[in-house]
Amino acid sequence: MKYIGWKLMLALGVVVILSCEKDPDDLGGTYDKKALFTNYADNVILPSYSNYEDKLDALETALTDFNEAPDTAALREVQTAVLDAYAAWKSCETFEKIGPAEGIEAISNTNTFPTDTNAVLLNIQNGSTGAAFIQTATNTQKGLPVLEYLFFSRQLSNEQILERFTTHAKAADFKAYATSVVTDLNRVYGFIKTNWVNYREDFINAIGTDAGSSFSALVNTIALQTDNFKRHQIGIPAGYVGNVFVSVLPTKTEMYHANKSVEYMLLTLDNMERVMKGGSGPGLYDYLKHLNATSTIGGLLADDIMAQLAVCRQKAIACGPDYTATINADKSKSDALFLEAKKLLVLIKVDVPSAVGVSISYSDNDGD
Amino acid sequence: MMATKSGNKNAFFFNLLMGRVHIAPLASFRILLGIMLFFSTARFMAKGWIDDLYVKPLYYFSYYGFEWIQPASREGMYAIYVVMLIAALLITLGLFYRVAALVFFLAFTYVELLDKTNYLNHYYFVSIVSLLMVLVPANKFASLDVKFGFTERATHIPAWCINIFKLQIGIVYFFAGVAKINPDWLLHAQPLKIWLSGRDYLPVIGPVLALPVMPYIFSWVGMLFDISIFFFLINRKTRPFAYTAVVIFHMLTGYLFQIGVFPYVMMVATWIFFSEQFHLRILSVFDKSQAVIKNYTMLPAVQHLILSLLTIHFVFQLLLPMRYVLYPGKLFWTEQGYRFSWRVMLMEKNGYTSFVVKDKTGKVVEVKKSNYLTPQQDKMMSTQPDMILQFAHYVADEYARMGWKNPAVYVDAYVSLNGRRSSQFIDPNVDLAKENESFLPKKWILAPQ
Numbered sequence: 121m122k123y124i125g126w127k128l129m130l131a132l133g134v135v136v137i138l139s140c141e142k143d144p145d146d147l148g149g150t151y152d153k154k155a156l157f158t159n160y161a162d163n164v165i166l167p168s169y170s171n172y173e174d175k176l177d178a179l180e181t182a183l184t185d186f187n188e189a190p191d192t193a194a195l196r197e198v199q200t201a202v203l204d205a206y207a208a209w210k211s212c213e214t215f216e217k218i219g220p221a222e223g224i225e226a227i228s229n230t231n232t233f234p235t236d237t238n239a240v241l242l243n244i245q246n247g248s249t250g251a252a253f254i255q256t257a258t259n260t261q262k263g264l265p266v267l268e269y270l271f272f273s274r275q276l277s278n279e280q281i282l283e284r285f286t287t288h289a290k291a292a293d294f295k296a297y298a299t300s301v302v303t304d305l306n307r308v309y310g311f312i313k314t315n316w317v318n319y320r321e322d323f324i325n326a327i328g329t330d331a332g333s334s335f336s337a338l339v340n341t342i343a344l345q346t347d348n349f350k351r352h353q354i355g356i357p358a359g360y361v362g363n364v365f366v367s368v369l370p371t372k373t374e375m376y377h378a379n380k381s382v383e384y385m386l387l388t389l390d391n392m393e394r395v396m397k398g399g400s401g402p403g404l405y406d407y408l409k410h411l412n413a414t415s416t417i418g419g420l421l422a423d424d425i426m427a428q429l430a431v432c433r434q435k436a437i438a439c440g441p442d443y444t445a446t447i448n449a450d451k452s453k454s455d456a457l458f459l460e461a462k463k464l465l466v467l468i469k470v471d472v473p474s475a476v477g478v479s480i481s482y483s484d485n486d487g488d
Numbered sequence: 489m490m491a492t493k494s495g496n497k498n499a500f501f502f503n504l505l506m507g508r509v510h511i512a513p514l515a516s517f518r519i520l521l522g523i524m525l526f527f528s529t530a531r532f533m534a535k536g537w538i539d540d541l542y543v544k545p546l547y548y549f550s551y552y553g554f555e556w557i558q559p560a561s562r563e564g565m566y567a568i569y570v571v572m573l574i575a576a577l578l579i580t581l582g583l584f585y586r587v588a589a590l591v592f593f594l595a596f597t598y599v600e601l602l603d604k605t606n607y608l609n610h611y612y613f614v615s616i617v618s619l620l621m622v623l624v625p626a627n628k629f630a631s632l633d634v635k636f637g638f639t640e641r642a643t644h645i646p647a648w649c650i651n652i653f654k655l656q657i658g659i660v661y662f663f664a665g666v667a668k669i670n671p672d673w674l675l676h677a678q679p680l681k682i683w684l685s686g687r688d689y690l691p692v693i694g695p696v697l698a699l700p701v702m703p704y705i706f707s708w709v710g711m712l713f714d715i716s717i718f719f720f721l722i723n724r725k726t727r728p729f730a731y732t733a734v735v736i737f738h739m740l741t742g743y744l745f746q747i748g749v750f751p752y753v754m755m756v757a758t759w760i761f762f763s764e765q766f767h768l769r770i771l772s773v774f775d776k777s778q779a780v781i782k783n784y785t786m787l788p789a790v791q792h793l794i795l796s797l798l799t800i801h802f803v804f805q806l807l808l809p810m811r812y813v814l815y816p817g818k819l820f821w822t823e824q825g826y827r828f829s830w831r832v833m834l835m836e837k838n839g840y841t842s843f844v845v846k847d848k849t850g851k852v853v854e855v856k857k858s859n860y861l862t863p864q865q866d867k868m869m870s871t872q873p874d875m876i877l878q879f880a881h882y883v884a885d886e887y888a889r890m891g892w893k894n895p896a897v898y899v900d901a902y903v904s905l906n907g908r909r910s911s912q913f914i915d916p917n918v919d920l921a922k923e924n925e926s927f928l929p930k931k932w933i934l935a936p937q
Contacts, residue, residue: 150688150698329686330746362844362854363900363916411685421909466840466902466910474838474904477682 151410152402153327157334159401161320164394165218168211169312175201175208176309179267180302187295190285192278195271202267203378205305206231209264210387213348214395217341218334219323220315229308232259233352233374235269240297249296251303265374266301270294272378335478338404342395343469349388350461353381358447358454363462365455370447381443385436393429404472411475421467421475428464435460505795507647508783510764511629512771514650515582517760518626521617522580524756525592528749529572538565541606542599545862547882549604549875552925557601568595579621582631584638586622593618604875605868609832610750613660617757620656623794624649628784630774641775642784646791652798653760656805658718663809663830665714672820672834673711677703678906679836680710687744697744713737721761734758745833815929820905822933823872839870839903839913843883847892855883855897871903873914873933880920897921903936911937 182201186194209230216227239261243249254262273281284294326334351360352374359368373381397405408422435457439446447454532538543562550557559565572595578588597615600606626649627633628642672678680703688698696702713733720730738751786794812825819826820835843855857866860882869875880897887895897920901913911934914920918932 150695151685153689327689329683335686361852362842364844364846364852364854364898366852411682469840470838470902470904470910474836474910475682475907477679477686477836 151407153335153407154324156398156402156407157324157327159398159403160334160338161323163401164399164403165215166316166320168208168215169309169316172205172208172212173309173313175205176302176306179205180306183298183302186285187299190282190295192282195278195282195285199271202264202271203380206264206268206375207387210384211391211394213388214345214391215341217344218337219319220312223315224308224311226308226312227348228259230263230305231265231374232263233265234260234372234376235263235265236260237269240266240269244290244293244297247290247293249293249300251300251307254297254300254304255307262301262304264305267298268375269377270298274377274379329476329478333478335476339468339473339476339478342392342404342472343465345388345392345395346461346465346468349385349392350458350465353385353388354454354458354461357381357443358451358458360458368447368451368454370444373443376444379442379444382436382440385439385443386433389429389433389436393426396425396429408472408475421471425464425467425472428460428467432457432460432464503647504651505646505648508644509647509650510768511625511643511645511649511784512764512767513760513762514624514626514645514653515629515631516767516771517653517756518582518585518621519580519630520756520759521621522576522578524749524752525576525614525618526573526580528752529569529576531749533566533569533573538562538569540862540864542602545603545865547860547865547879548602549865549869549878551601551604552874552927554601557598559602565599568599571595582627582633583636585627585631585633589618589621589626593622603865604827604872605862605865607827608750609660609664609830610753612828613753613757616656617653620652623798624652625784630771640782641780642782644781645784646786648795648798650760652802653757654718654722655802657757657760658722659802659805660830661714661717664832665711665716667809667829667831667834668707668711668714670820670834672906673707676906677707679834680706682836682907683745690744710737717758721758724763727761727763731758731761741833747833817929817933817935821903821936822930823874824929824933835906837871837903837905838910839867839901840910841866841870841876841899841901841914843880844898844900845883845887845892845895846898847887847895849893851892853887860886870901871913873930874925876901876914877920877923877925877930880923884921895921905936908936 179198179201182194182197186198212221213227213231215221221227236258239258243253243257243261270284271281285291288294323334323337326332326337329335357368357370357373359365375381375384395403397403405422405426408425409420412420412422435453439453439457443454539562542559542565548559560568572592575588575592575595578584579592593615596611596618600611600615625639625642625645627639628645631639633639634641668674673680684697684703684706688694690697717730717734720726720733723730735755738754741747742751809829809831812819812829815822815824817824820837841857843857844852845855846852857879861869861879869879876899880899884895884897898916898918899914899920900916902910903913904910913934915932915934920932923930923932
């Protein structure tokens with residue numbers, strides 16, 4: 121017995137030494153996950169939300185001023201404020217699956233595009249412009265895309281846009297609708313802000329990899345962001361149903377009226393990179409690097425994701441400056457972008473959860 | 489006393505089947521198993537899993553050939569679990585024992601056959617053990633059936649009544665060990681590298697788990713444990729150490745991984761390996777007249793029938809885990825012949841699927857899976873080809889019902905296995921609505937890149 125035991129130990133030792141030799145840059149060791157999530161909460165997520173809060177406040181002020189004295193200068197102020205708030209929101213969108221945001225369906229309420237312009241105009245025509253109405257309205261009739269539609273146009277000049285709020289028979293209702301949309305944005309954000317107060321501790325301490333863990337939330341939220349990027353920002357206008365090409369719908373882009381679709385793709389990619397990296401602190405990127413040293417059998421996943429983000433950026437730029445025009449003129453460019461966005465999605469949705477060993481579904485189970 | 493070698497051998501096998509042994513280990517096993525089944529059933533109900541798994545889903549992934557098994561209403565499902573609770577209690581008490589064991593087996597197996605999503609090896613084990621329990625007179629000692637005079641007390645039974653459980657447990661461990669003899673497990677220490685890295689925050693043992701060598705030690709020790717534990721458990725001298733090892737091994741894995749009641753199932757099951765003296769001492773509380781010996785005898789024809797059925801059962805038990813060799817491709821990737829083979833904790837597998845339906849009139853739509861599947865069903869489906877096929881058929885039927893003409897269903901699927909980079913899983917150009925489930929190889933599963 122003893123002899124066999126020693127033999128086993130020896131065999132084990134040999135295997136261990138051999139396998140260690142295979143990974144010369146083996147880091148091993150524990151990873152401070154609490155520091156990672158603290159960094160996410162305090163340096164990435166909460167600052168993004170408070171930036172959005174500032175921009176929403178500024179938007180509210182600009183809109184109040186505009187409503188009191190609608191002129192081209194005030195319109196430009198509102199336009200800037202809408203763009204600022206929208207851009208600030210884009211950096212919050214990535215946190216949909218982390219804590220409170222999902223509870224109030226933040227993305228659906230805040231950024232469902234394209235806006236149903238006919239329905240919005242009909243609401244205004246009917247005087248359905250109160251905040252209570254907006255709160256329960258269909259998602260395509262509320263949120264930032266409505267403001268983008270009301271204050272920007274590919275066809276109308278600023279002077280013509282201004283007429284909606286001045287000489288138009290329903291000018292007061294146009295103003296009221298815009299105001300109520302902002303009120304509703306504040307309502308949604310207010311819910312997130314209030315609930316993050318208590319959620320922060322939970323988030324920082326849920327350092328496991330089970331279904332309710334913060335790793336699960338983080339990986340799920342980046343996966344969702346990538347899915348929205350691929351599906352809504354790129355795929356649907358480029359004509360894709362799922363991953364199958366059907367026919368192009370070039371006006372269904374994000375930021376169609378303001379003609380900033382490509383700019384917003386780049387913004388999304390920047391945000392994804394920021395969230396992958398955890399800003400300048402420890403993030404998923406570092407953690408994947410830490411795991412890469414020991415866990416993944418082929419390739420450096422963390423770097424491959426960064427490389428794929430860069431490829432997507434290139435292909436997005438190639439679709440600029442006007443995504444709608446590019447789809448109409450040269451479909452091969454939007455196809456190429458879609459293909460790369462899909463590769464990014466698979467990396468983030470399949471390879472990342474695998475490397476982290478995180479449960480991507482939300483149900484508990486008996487396991488075996 | 490001198491016998492020939494073959495005579496010895498025959499006598500050895502005869503004794504394993506027909507030798508007179510004390511019933512105490514079986515009775516004690518019955519009591520403990522019943523308690524364990526009671527608590528795991530109660531736990532299942534308390535966690536709200538009846539609603540989550542058998543009420544809320546709109547669609548259930550039936551087993552091939554068992555499509556006729558469908559869930560009952562919500563009230564019906566709860567009633568079935570209450571029946572299981574009562575049956576488990578009666579098994580422990582040894583009251584109306586045979587009926588209770590049969591009812592438990594039927595109810596439990598019915599529930600397990602409802603949806604592949606919920607397949608777990610230890611559920612399969614519980615099904616088998618509860619079926620075996622129906623065949624043995626475990627209520628002849630330390631039971632209410634004896635106390636109330638529903639059955640005659642017996643102290644000695646044919647050895648097969650106990651040995652079938654030992655053999656079954658041995659098969660579970662042994663095949664679980666054999667399944668670990670693969671390059672991923674032994675050379676890459678996968679998936680344990682991934683899983684242990686997720687546990688490095690645990691107090692005290694966290695930093696130890698984070699040592700690069702630990703996944704290798706866990707993998708090799710796990711494999712050696714599974715392969716050898718049966719032999720150490722049947723050997724009287726090594727048994728105390730072996731059972732200690734069982735407890736440590738299962739408690740540790742239970743602590744580290746999300747595996748629910750599985751560790752307790754195995755700790756209770758291996759209890760039966762202990763000697764009759766050991767079990768007698770425990771059961772002396774319930775049966776004080778231990779000295780009165782009474783042999784249990786079965787009608788020879790009945791015993792013959794049972795032993796024949798058991799022979800068939802165990803032949804199947806030995807062949808089922810090996811059936812995968814009949815399929816081309818890598819087992820972990822295709823999962824053809826994967827279930828019902830005691831392959832436990834061998835894979836970290838993740839997938840992504842996107843289903844698209846097309847019809848002849850040119851209509852195309854991407855299926856919103858969350859309209860039909862729970863997150864857990866979606867997750868389990870995304871890595872298992874037979875479930876992908878089932879869902880494709882379900883989707884085709886749904887769209888045909890909505891008036892689509894001969895809907896075709898295509899899937900774009902990617903899977904990552906044991907820390908490898910992802911690769912396309914299913915041929916995206918194959919109309920799955922036209923492919924049928926069978927035991928034949930599924931040609932539309934792509935090889936990993």
